[in-house]
Every structure is written in structure tokens, then in C-alpha cells.
Amino acid sequence: MYKELNHFTALRYVEAAARHQSYSLAAQELYVTQAAVSQQIRLLESHLGRKLFYRQGRAMQPTSQGKQLAQALSDSFESIAASVKQISCxxxxxxxxxxxxxxxxxxxxxxxxxxxxxxxxxxxxxxxxxxxxxxxxxxxxxxxxxxxxxxxxxxxxxxxxxxxxxxxxxxxxxxxxxxxxxxxxxxxxxxxxxxxxxxxxxxxxxxxxxxxxxxxxxxxxxxxxxxxxxxxxxxxxxxxxxxxxxxxxxxxxxxxxxxxxxxxxxxxxxxxxxxxxxxxxxxxxxxxxxxxxxx
Structure with missing residues (x-):
């Protein structure tokens, strides 16, 4: 069930990297190294058979598929956070x-x-x-x-x-x-x-x-x-x-x-x-x- 979530760590990195348009800023937010973010995203891209990011100057821009995935992840994480907050009262x-x-x-x-x-x-x-x-x-x-x-x-x-x-x-x-x-x-x-x-x-x-x-x-x-x-x-x-x-x-x-x-x-x-x-x-x-x- 939910086999796609076997890559949950990589999905977190994708959402943060797309939001910041930067692997290094995503790494700072998640308290990991930039290399770890880059490696996890490459593994996920290999698994999906699609590129999720491309470099534009100093920024890492999400591709159309990357944007689609990042938006879905952002909405899901917000929903999870709201539920956790609600039951933590x-x-x-x-x-x-x-x-x-x-x-x-x-x-x-x-x-x-x-x-x-x-x-x-x-x-x-x-x-x-x-x-x-x-x-x-x-x-x-x-x-x-x-x-x-x-x-x-x-x-x-x-x-x-x-x-x-x-x-x-x-x-x-x-x-x-x-x-x-x-x-x-x-x-x-x-x-x-x-x-x-x-x-x-x-x-x-x-x-x-x-x-x-x-x-x-x-x-x-x-x-x-x-x-x-x-x-x-x-x-x-x-x-x-x-x-x-x-x-x-x-x-x-x-x-x-x-x-x-x-x-x-x-x-x-x-x-x-x-x-x-x-x-x-x-x-x-x-x-x-x-x-x-x-x-």
C-alpha cells in the first residue's frame, strides 16, 4: 500500500527544493547536507524516469512534472500538519x-x-x-x-x-x-x-x-x-x-x-x-x- 511513499524522504526534499528553488536552502531547512538533497532527488528521478529539476543560473527550477509533484506534496504536508495540530491540543x-x-x-x-x-x-x-x-x-x-x-x-x-x-x-x-x-x-x-x-x-x-x-x-x-x-x-x-x-x-x-x-x-x-x-x-x-x- 502506498508504495510510492517508500521515497518519502526524497519527496520532502523535492517539496522544499521546489519552494526555495535551491538545493542548498532546502538542505538548510531540513538540517541535512546539500549533497544529501541532490542524491535523494536524483534517485527519485531515476525511479520515476523523469527529470524534476533543471539548473537555471544559480537556481534549481522545477520542471513541469516537478511543479506538479511539488504542489501536490505541499498541499498534502499542510493537511498533515493541520491534522497533527488539531489532535495535539x-x-x-x-x-x-x-x-x-x-x-x-x-x-x-x-x-x-x-x-x-x-x-x-x-x-x-x-x-x-x-x-x-x-x-x-x-x-x-x-x-x-x-x-x-x-x-x-x-x-x-x-x-x-x-x-x-x-x-x-x-x-x-x-x-x-x-x-x-x-x-x-x-x-x-x-x-x-x-x-x-x-x-x-x-x-x-x-x-x-x-x-x-x-x-x-x-x-x-x-x-x-x-x-x-x-x-x-x-x-x-x-x-x-x-x-x-x-x-x-x-x-x-x-x-x-x-x-x-x-x-x-x-x-x-x-x-x-x-x-x-x-x-x-x-x-x-x-x-x-x-x-x-x-x-
Missing amino acids: EPLEGVLTVTTTQSFASMILIPNMWRFAQAYPHIAVRVLVSPAVEDIRHTEVDVAIRYGHSQFPGLEQEVILEEQLVPLCSPTFAQQAKLNDIANMAHCQLVYYTYNDYWQNWFNKAGISRCSDNSQWLEVSNMDFALGAVITGHGVCLGSPMQAKHYLEQGLLVQPFDISCEPSVRYSFLFNPDSPRRERISEFRNWLVDLLNKP
Whole structure:
């Protein structure tokens, strides 16, 4: 049965040589010598009684029969690879490693992981905090949840959270600063982010001239720190209602005004489409999207 496959090694060499139009490049890909590629192809040509390649300059061009055979081999190898990948998937049970920013981890993931554990007790989630945007195709990480508008070629990418920034503060501060009147925002203590001063956009939209007194400002590096500051009564910050949701629900924060501003907060869900843990990734993605879309 399938006697022609007795020459399987030579068939692999033919496909690679035709794709590269080079015996030497085929040899590099297959980790053999150029002489081995040449010898195997000559033996196959002798067996078939047909030339499969001819030299043109420095390239080895496939003949019409060589092209026909190489295309059939390429299609077959792709089908075999797809089948192997499909059956190599790990079971649903196991560990799922997720990396994200400190803000997303502390304000959304960690406070809700008990819910995921109850719904999916067979999946153990490891949460890693990292500011770096690593290529998760070459790490132990299964899912990356990243802030910003960047694109990541080679990865599946889905925007799972996008909303504009709104002013947030403690109820006590809102009362003390008389934030029932938006004009009083011009004299408030304000928290801003080191790399992005979004307050100017907000004041422009609100039609207010902001105070230039530097003593009224606190500079922090991320939203997590900003929310921590305003919870203790240190002024007003611009934040994401979703990320501050549990603080708002607990009454630790209030949103004194409905005016929001650009740019938006955007988080993307990233994963390797060839991951053997696709089932776990899919379950986690569905749970997280449902969580973020709850009113």
C-alpha cells in the first residue's frame, strides 16, 4: 500500500527544493547536507524516469512534472500538519497563564478571579504582571491583555474593553470641594499620569480654564496608583469606569460629572492561534468578555 511513499524522504526534499528553488536552502531547512538533497532527488528521478529539476543560473527550477509533484506534496504536508495540530491540543483541564498590566490585574482580574474559579474549577489561572509587550508565541504565556492601540502581527487580537475617561474621586472629597458645581474643578487637587496628561482634553470639553498652580497636582505612573490616591481623598483623577467598578459599587469612589474625554482606555486580548491550549483560552476569553459587558 502506498508504495510510492517508500521515497518519502526524497519527496520532502523535492517539496522544499521546489519552494526555495535551491538545493542548498532546502538542505538548510531540513538540517541535512546539500549533497544529501541532490542524491535523494536524483534517485527519485531515476525511479520515476523523469527529470524534476533543471539548473537555471544559480537556481534549481522545477520542471513541469516537478511543479506538479511539488504542489501536490505541499498541499498534502499542510493537511498533515493541520491534522497533527488539531489532535495535539491539550485538554480543557490545566493551567492557563495570563500576563497583563498592573492596573488591569489589580482592578479587574484579581477582584474577579474567585468568580472564574467557581465557574471553571478545572482551569488554574496564573496571573503575571508585566509592563513589557512580549511575543507570547515564544514564551510560556497563553494570553496577554494589553493597553493601547498597537497591532500585534501573528497573534489573534480582540479589543475587549474600550471606554472614555471620566472624573473620579472619593465621596468625602466631592462634598468638601463642592463638586456639585463643575466650575469648582478649576481649583481641585488633580492626579495626572506621567506620560499622558489627559486633563487638558477634559477641561477643554467641560469649557473650564484649569488652574496652573503646580501644588494642585499629583503625578503618578498608572491608573492603579491614581485610583489609590483619590480613594484616600487626594483630589480627582481621570479613570475608566470599568476598572473602577468595584470601587464605585462599594461607595469608595463617585463620578461627580458625566463629562468624559478622549483618548479612550483600550485593552486587547491577545493569544497565539496555534496554541495547544486553545480550549482554555476560549473559555477564559468568553468569561472575561461577559464580565466586562455586565452593566
